[in-house]
Structures are given as C-alpha cells and as structure tokens.
Amino acid sequence: MAKSADDFIQYLRALFGESRLQGRDPNSEFIHLRGIIIEFVSSCSRMTSALAREKCPLKFTDGSLPETRLVLPPADFNIEEERAQLNAASNAEEFLEIMKNRSTPKSARKDSKKAHGKKHSISPPESPRSKVQKRLEAAVASKTTSANEDSAKKHIKLMIRGASGVSSPSSTTSPYPLEPQQDTQMEDASALNAEKNLPALCRSDILEIVTAAQHITADQWEEFKPKLLSMLDQLQADPTPKQSEAAVTRLQSAISIIGPERSLIPAEAWKEYEEKLIKKAKDGDFDADWSTRRSKIGKIIWQEEELVAMGSRDWDRLRAAARTWTILAEVTGPMGDEQLSNEWLLQKLGDVDFQERLFACRDRLMAIKGPSEATDSEEVQ
Structure with missing residues (x-):
C-alpha cells in the first residue's frame, strides 16, 4: 500500500x-x-x-x-x-x-x-543549478571544516581553495594579447577545440605572460614584443621539478577525496587511469585552463568508462566516473571554476540519465519485437 x-x-x-x-x-x-x-x-x-x-x-x-x-x-x-x-x-x-x-x-x-478553483501553480521547485550554487556558498562560509568530514564536503573545500582569489583571464588559452579567447562552452567538442589551440606544455607560467600583456596598448606593442618572445621561449622548456611536484601533489589530493567514486570503478581499471594521470601531471599538462584539464582527463577516464557502460549498463559506475572527472578537473589545476564545474557535472549526469532511459527503451522494444525482428532491424540500420 x-x-x-x-x-x-x-x-x-x-x-x-x-x-x-x-x-x-x-x-x-x-x-x-x-x-x-x-x-x-x-x-x-x-x-x-x-x-x-x-x-x-x-x-x-x-x-x-x-x-x-x-x-x-x-x-x-x-x-x-x-x-x-x-x-x-x-x-x-x-x-x-x-x-x-x-x-x-x-x-x-x-x-x-x-x-x-484555479489552475495557477505556485513557484516551481528549486532548479538543480541553484541548489548546487547554494551548497557551494555554504561551503565558502565554512572554510574551517574539519578534515574528518565526509568526502563530498572536503572536495568542495578543495575546489574553492583552487579557485578563490584568482580570476580567470579571458586570454588564458593564448599568449598573444591581440587574439581574444572565445567564451568557454559546455560541450565536449569545444573543449577539444580549445585544447588544439594550446601549446603541448601549458603551465602556470602563462599567467605571468597574461599579466604582463593585458595592459599593453597598440603604441607599446613593438617595444613589448622582445620581452614577449623571451617569455614564450621559457614555456617551451620542460616543467621544473618544483612545478611537477606541485602538480602531482594537487592530483594526489584530488584522488584522496574521491574514495566513494573510485569504489565503483574496478581496481585494475583505476590503476591504469591513475598511472596515466600521474604522467600527465608530471609533464605539466594539468597546468592549463579548466576546459583543457577537463578534456585531457576525459580522454583518460570518461571515454573508457562510457564504452564499458554501453555494454554493461552499469550507469552508477558511469555517474561515478562523471563525478571523478569533474573533481579531478577542478582540483588538479592551479586555479579552478567551481560554478562551471558544478553546472557541467549536473549536465553530464543528466546525459547519463538520458542514456539510461534510452537503452531501457531500446531493450524493451527488442523484447517486444522478439529476437528475429530485433536482428532484422539491426541489419537494416
């Protein structure tokens, strides 16, 4: 009842x-x-x-x-x-x-x-986006959260620590001051396009170039060019041991707070992901903007997990992979964007829900048609 x-x-x-x-x-x-x-x-x-x-x-x-x-x-x-x-x-x-x-x-x-006797409704339920934003505001107000709190609160605190006090320059993805950067998009395709426009090693040194170039006027450009070229040459060098160590430390701190998510991913698969992530961190690949970090981490984790989910129908594991992907992208870089991270996570979880319902409908349709008709339909497709 x-x-x-x-x-x-x-x-x-x-x-x-x-x-x-x-x-x-x-x-x-x-x-x-x-x-x-x-x-x-x-x-x-x-x-x-x-x-x-x-x-x-x-x-x-x-x-x-x-x-x-x-x-x-x-x-x-x-x-x-x-x-x-x-x-x-x-x-x-x-x-x-x-x-x-x-x-x-x-x-x-x-x-x-x-x-x-009217059909007018009162205010609708609060949207998922505003709910997440309120949760983040509460986390900002309680920065003294103790270390033994649940992992979700800890990951929000770390995300805020990476993003607080640092505004993301509009030209972070390009060292040239005369070429404006396009607005960050939520689709995966735009993240891949953004990555193509970045140097192979995009470390936090680029912030120094942005700071130096953002106020240069057209009259000062010729005088500034030699200094700019010198700074760009420094970017071609391998990351220093200190930079590599800092990147690996950020990665390890992120991994330490995703225990519940990692528990849904087989240990053998996670070991392979972790080895690739550590190599990327040492190479300086995560010292880039949020969109690029998300793209690089997605190639390591999400693409494999999505293929597995299509075959196993393990949607909880895919949701865990989405949360893992988002947390790592937020915490592994020198600065983050918690609003974009949470909006994008909610969108990705919505995509997983849609995939789950879509495959459930497909399975029900195949059950109704029967094995022979389902095989014929697949051959036609």
Missing part, C-alpha cells in the same frame, strides 16, 4: 540510518543505494510494486538485505525533474532534502486548486 510522501521519506531516512548503525561506511552505502532508490521511485510510476521491487532490489554493498523495507511512494511522486539533482547529491541528508522539497510544491498546488 502506498504511503504519503513524508512517510516514504522517513522510511528512506531509516534505511540510511540502518547502514550506519550496523557499522558500515554510511557514505559508501549511500553512493551504492542512491541509484537503486532513484530507479525504484521512477519504476513505481510505470509498473506494479512487485515488478518495481524485483527490478530494483535494495541490498547493501556486501549483498545483504536491509531490515528496513521501503513502503511505496505516492502515485504522484514524480522525480524526473529532480533526477540529475538527486544523482548529484553527495550525502544522505542532501538527498532526503531534495526529496522533501520535491514533494512540497505538489501538495501546495493541490491545496491551492481546492481553495481557489
């Missing part, structure tokens, strides 16, 4: 609490259960409760069943608009808060219709 939205949320709270009381790692269990719960709620709206429970069995990471048995959510408990936001939640409390805020506006709209 379906319960109210508040009852369903209380059962979720009890489920998360059970993992903590049994001595399990609450954060790891939450990361594991998050995707199952989201799929369970979505399935309840389009199939029977028995089928939903069979499709989305709630189990802890060791395969054991929890004592808490989830009640069914209300029939109108729709989370499709909040799906990307729920997948981006970093802990149980944030997840439950999103669920709670989702259920409030609908009940308010229903009461409004009864009271006034």
